[in-house]
Amino acid sequence: MTVAMYPGRFDPVTNGHIDIVDRSSKLFDHVIIAVAKGNEESNLFSAEERATMFKESTTKYKNVSVQTFDGLTIDIARKSKVDVLIRGLRAVTDFTTEFDMALMNRDMERKIESIFFITSLGNLFLSASRVRELASYGVSVDQYVPKTVAKMLNKKFN
Amino acid sequence: MTVAMYPGRFDPVTNGHIDIVDRSSKLFDHVIIAVAKGNEESNLFSAEERATMFKESTTKYKNVSVQTFDGLTIDIARKSKVDVLIRGLRAVTDFTTEFDMALMNRDMERKIESIFFITSLGNLFLSASRVRELASYGVSVDQYVPKTVAKMLNKKFN
Amino acid sequence: MTVAMYPGRFDPVTNGHIDIVDRSSKLFDHVIIAVAKGNEESNLFSAEERATMFKESTTKYKNVSVQTFDGLTIDIARKSKVDVLIRGLRAVTDFTTEFDMALMNRDMERKIESIFFITSLGNLFLSASRVRELASYGVSVDQYVPKTVAKMLNKKFN
Amino acid sequence: MTVAMYPGRFDPVTNGHIDIVDRSSKLFDHVIIAVAKGNEESNLFSAEERATMFKESTTKYKNVSVQTFDGLTIDIARKSKVDVLIRGLRAVTDFTTEFDMALMNRDMERKIESIFFITSLGNLFLSASRVRELASYGVSVDQYVPKTVAKMLNKKFN
Amino acid sequence: MTVAMYPGRFDPVTNGHIDIVDRSSKLFDHVIIAVAKGNEESNLFSAEERATMFKESTTKYKNVSVQTFDGLTIDIARKSKVDVLIRGLRAVTDFTTEFDMALMNRDMERKIESIFFITSLGNLFLSASRVRELASYGVSVDQYVPKTVAKMLNKKFN
Amino acid sequence: MTVAMYPGRFDPVTNGHIDIVDRSSKLFDHVIIAVAKGNEESNLFSAEERATMFKESTTKYKNVSVQTFDGLTIDIARKSKVDVLIRGLRAVTDFTTEFDMALMNRDMERKIESIFFITSLGNLFLSASRVRELASYGVSVDQYVPKTVAKMLNKKFN
Numbered sequence: 001m002t003v004a005m006y007p008g009r010f011d012p013v014t015n016g017h018i019d020i021v022d023r024s025s026k027l028f029d030h031v032i033i034a035v036a037k038g039n040e041e042s043n044l045f046s047a048e049e050r051a052t053m054f055k056e057s058t059t060k061y062k063n064v065s066v067q068t069f070d071g072l073t074i075d076i077a078r079k080s081k082v083d084v085l086i087r088g089l090r091a092v093t094d095f096t097t098e099f100d101m102a103l104m105n106r107d108m109e110r111k112i113e114s115i116f117f118i119t120s121l122g123n124l125f126l127s128a129s130r131v132r133e134l135a136s137y138g139v140s141v142d143q144y145v146p147k148t149v150a151k152m153l154n155k156k157f158n
Numbered sequence: 159m160t161v162a163m164y165p166g167r168f169d170p171v172t173n174g175h176i177d178i179v180d181r182s183s184k185l186f187d188h189v190i191i192a193v194a195k196g197n198e199e200s201n202l203f204s205a206e207e208r209a210t211m212f213k214e215s216t217t218k219y220k221n222v223s224v225q226t227f228d229g230l231t232i233d234i235a236r237k238s239k240v241d242v243l244i245r246g247l248r249a250v251t252d253f254t255t256e257f258d259m260a261l262m263n264r265d266m267e268r269k270i271e272s273i274f275f276i277t278s279l280g281n282l283f284l285s286a287s288r289v290r291e292l293a294s295y296g297v298s299v300d301q302y303v304p305k306t307v308a309k310m311l312n313k314k315f316n
Numbered sequence: 317m318t319v320a321m322y323p324g325r326f327d328p329v330t331n332g333h334i335d336i337v338d339r340s341s342k343l344f345d346h347v348i349i350a351v352a353k354g355n356e357e358s359n360l361f362s363a364e365e366r367a368t369m370f371k372e373s374t375t376k377y378k379n380v381s382v383q384t385f386d387g388l389t390i391d392i393a394r395k396s397k398v399d400v401l402i403r404g405l406r407a408v409t410d411f412t413t414e415f416d417m418a419l420m421n422r423d424m425e426r427k428i429e430s431i432f433f434i435t436s437l438g439n440l441f442l443s444a445s446r447v448r449e450l451a452s453y454g455v456s457v458d459q460y461v462p463k464t465v466a467k468m469l470n471k472k473f474n
Numbered sequence: 475m476t477v478a479m480y481p482g483r484f485d486p487v488t489n490g491h492i493d494i495v496d497r498s499s500k501l502f503d504h505v506i507i508a509v510a511k512g513n514e515e516s517n518l519f520s521a522e523e524r525a526t527m528f529k530e531s532t533t534k535y536k537n538v539s540v541q542t543f544d545g546l547t548i549d550i551a552r553k554s555k556v557d558v559l560i561r562g563l564r565a566v567t568d569f570t571t572e573f574d575m576a577l578m579n580r581d582m583e584r585k586i587e588s589i590f591f592i593t594s595l596g597n598l599f600l601s602a603s604r605v606r607e608l609a610s611y612g613v614s615v616d617q618y619v620p621k622t623v624a625k626m627l628n629k630k631f632n
Numbered sequence: 633m634t635v636a637m638y639p640g641r642f643d644p645v646t647n648g649h650i651d652i653v654d655r656s657s658k659l660f661d662h663v664i665i666a667v668a669k670g671n672e673e674s675n676l677f678s679a680e681e682r683a684t685m686f687k688e689s690t691t692k693y694k695n696v697s698v699q700t701f702d703g704l705t706i707d708i709a710r711k712s713k714v715d716v717l718i719r720g721l722r723a724v725t726d727f728t729t730e731f732d733m734a735l736m737n738r739d740m741e742r743k744i745e746s747i748f749f750i751t752s753l754g755n756l757f758l759s760a761s762r763v764r765e766l767a768s769y770g771v772s773v774d775q776y777v778p779k780t781v782a783k784m785l786n787k788k789f790n
Numbered sequence: 791m792t793v794a795m796y797p798g799r800f801d802p803v804t805n806g807h808i809d810i811v812d813r814s815s816k817l818f819d820h821v822i823i824a825v826a827k828g829n830e831e832s833n834l835f836s837a838e839e840r841a842t843m844f845k846e847s848t849t850k851y852k853n854v855s856v857q858t859f860d861g862l863t864i865d866i867a868r869k870s871k872v873d874v875l876i877r878g879l880r881a882v883t884d885f886t887t888e889f890d891m892a893l894m895n896r897d898m899e900r901k902i903e904s905i906f907f908i909t910s911l912g913n914l915f916l917s918a919s920r921v922r923e924l925a926s927y928g929v930s931v932d933q934y935v936p937k938t939v940a941k942m943l944n945k946k947f948n
Contacts, residue, residue, distance in 0.1 A: 095253045297898075721906070
């Protein structure tokens with residue numbers, strides 16, 4: 001059995017994130033979405049809210065679970081007996097950051113692999129920070145995020 | 159059951175290629191190494207020789223097989239009922255080529271996924287073309303390729 | 317009146333090229349598509365064939381014309397009294413080549429500007445070389461090129 | 475008639491910005507410089523000051539106007555009935571950010587185009603943030619900014 | 633006699649930094665490590681602490697000295713009668729920043745050269761910010777930093 | 791005494807190459823320009839011609855010598871007891887190639903260092919291949935190459 005983990009801030013969850021989960025869930029026996037708590041003040045949504053978003057948007061995937069975590073990704077991956085870390089790549093700038101991170105994670109834990117998906121064409125320009133920016137200006141982001149997230153963003157900014 | 163395919167020219171097989179096979183074989187039920195025939199004149203080794211190299215260097219992997227193919231990667235992947243294509247990324251320049259290819263493959267066949275591994279640190283600078291160049295100058299490439307490949311390169315250039 | 321020139325090899329014309337013409341034709345008074353002859357042996361279609369493709373695919377644009385040329389782009393641009401050169405950018409690797417070219421063109425002729433469009437999302441992975449490759453394997457490229465080009469490719473490879 | 479908009483923070487205006495205005499003003503009937511208000515605390519100069527800088531440095535261009543705006547660029551562009559957004563590219567890192575932005579803007583409003591100029595050689599290394607840094611250390615930036623900006627920077631830091 | 637300067641924040645000093653000093657000390661008669669004071673609040677260690685780290689980790693190099701500085705790198709380099717500035721490049725993203733900086737430094741002072749080393753393979757993924765992050769989570773960074781730095785990090789976070 | 795080697799094809803020598811020699815000659819006791827023979831058929835000028843170009847263009851540098859070589863750069867560097875290899879970086883695409891090469895050279899010979907200069911602003915877009923292209927079309931390249939090279943190009947193409 002192969003267990004994958006998809007770590008991130010997901011502030012908020014976008015269609016791009018859901019797409020990665022969708023594709024991962026077909027390749028691996030179990031996919032754990034790991035929501036990084038991070039500095040609560042610098043996030044728009046609390047870790048709990050972000051986990052809830054993901055749970056409500058992924059109910060149809062039987063082999064997907066969601067959890068929050070604090071600390072280093074590689075530590076939580078180790079504790080969760082994960083085989084592989086999953087990341088999406090949108091562009092070259094993503095690549096260089098992810099490249100370093102993957103090499104360091106590998107240096108710290110040989111047994112956990114990192115693999116990368118390339119974001120689907122329709123989501124290439126989509127980032128959580130851009131979604132936050134649009135929503136903060138009252139622009140509809142319905143086409144970029146799951147329904148549950150759109151609602152939570154509306155509440156936040158109205 | 160998840161079937162992965164690792165396509166390429168592999169002219170010749172390097173330790174970097176073996177490393178990707180090693181890592182893939184742990185994540186997927188079966189890994190098919192697919193050696194692209196390509197234009198025989200522009201290759202140093204024939205497709206058969208390249209397939210042999212890979213077979214002899216991967217005997218210890220029970221879930222790995224090797225085949226040659228002609229034509230489009232996505233076509234052979236479809237015929238072989240592959241779930242996922244595997245590629246190694248060494249650097250940013252690799253990334254942009256792979257990025258395009260992955261997007262086009264996805265456009266042609268939604269059901270086949272592409273994922274990327276980042277080359278291990280020790281193999282980052284290793285490419286088949288550089289190995290060919292070194293070998294052509296009579297420089298030992300023993301530390302960069304499997305034993306069987308080193309022998310075949312020696313025969314070729316002596 | 318602003319005259320734009322869109323230079324390239326266009327071997328063959330793709331939907332990506334047509335898209336750039338479409339967008340340019342809205343911003344500039346006249347758009348000259350300039351098909352570079354180049355080395356006839358290294359091209360799949362002759363310059364005349366490539367110009368014909370473009371003409372037949374752009375009949376609906378009243379302010380677009382097509383011509384072939386030999387030699388330096390900046391020279392033909394100067395002779396045609398062009399104000400601005402147009403190029404499409406698909407990715408970072410395109411960017412660095414275009415960057416150099418734009419700087420040198422500017423060094424040679426201050427009065428001619430270069431501007432860049434970013435390829436539409438649906439055409440991001442589309443390149444003439446990939447279309448040639450697909451067609452050479454007998455794969456349908458109908459969704460990637462204008463009808464007239466699809467026909468000419470079919471004739472070429474059958 | 476083609477109306478172009480050149481949006482940005484311009485904190486402060488540099489010779490690089492003036493150069494883009496100069497080149498745009500030759501290609502388009504009207505160029506609107508749109509100064510983004512942004513978070514006033516994170517800017518060195520107020521939006522009004524930045525607009526004034528630009529007005530005083532572009533008096534010789536009869537088809538250039540300056541305005542400030544709040545909110546999304548694409549919204550102000552729509553309201554101002556703009557045909558094309560203009561951006562300068564200095565380097566590869568600029569490119570990836572601009573690439574995303576252009577794709578998202580296009581997704582939100584098909585009728586507004588984005589085009590890119592490559593910064594002139596002499597301004598390649600010039601950025602507003604570097605100018606701020608130099609000025610804050612009391613270093614003369616006279617060769618990097620218009621006269622009026624040099625004066626305002628002097629006042630700010632003395 | 634050729635005098636080199638290696639400027640940076642070094643917050644904290646990593647094995648990657650020591651490696652650059654080691655390699656520079658073989659090529660140049662004297663190497664001055666220049667620790668930028670920067671904004672004390674945004675640094676983990678004070679400039680004095682960072683200078684001490686470097687001194688204690690480079691005692692075996694007879695032609696290396698350490699100093700702190702405030703202000704522009706190019707100014708301190710001029711005052712110290714330096715011939716060449718030294719920087720390490722880890723990846724493409726480093727490159728673009730360093731590229732701009734080198735061009736501007738050259739514009740301000742023709743007589744001071746900038747040269748670049750490529751980080752050793754084992755340190756490629758190593759950055760001061762990542763070390764700070766690991767240490768803040770209580771993860772051992774002994775293999776990434778000199779002993780004296782490991783001790784100071786331990787003290788800081790316990 | 792520090793000996794530097796500047797290896798390359800230099801087909802032909804450009805002002806960009808001369809600039810790197812000029813800058814290197816100030817930092818190192820001796821600079822050996824090493825002209826790679828390469829495949830004579832794929833070069834415009836013979837190795838001897840290219841070496842002559844460089845000699846005639848660098849007579850004023852007392853600590854610069856020119857030689858031709860065949861085989862691997864790292865081998866000739868070793869034989870010439872070189873301390874450091876010098877390369878110029880024009881752009882990001884150069885960087886990734888040079889990055890790999892430097893890492894492999896270092897893997898093969900620890901005692902020889904590689905360092906990089908960033909091309910001067912005025913030469914950023916200048917490459918030997920572009921000079922060949924311009925000259926082949928009869929365009930004057932006098933402002934891009936040393937006088938002696940301009941003459942040899944004229945002879946070649948007239």
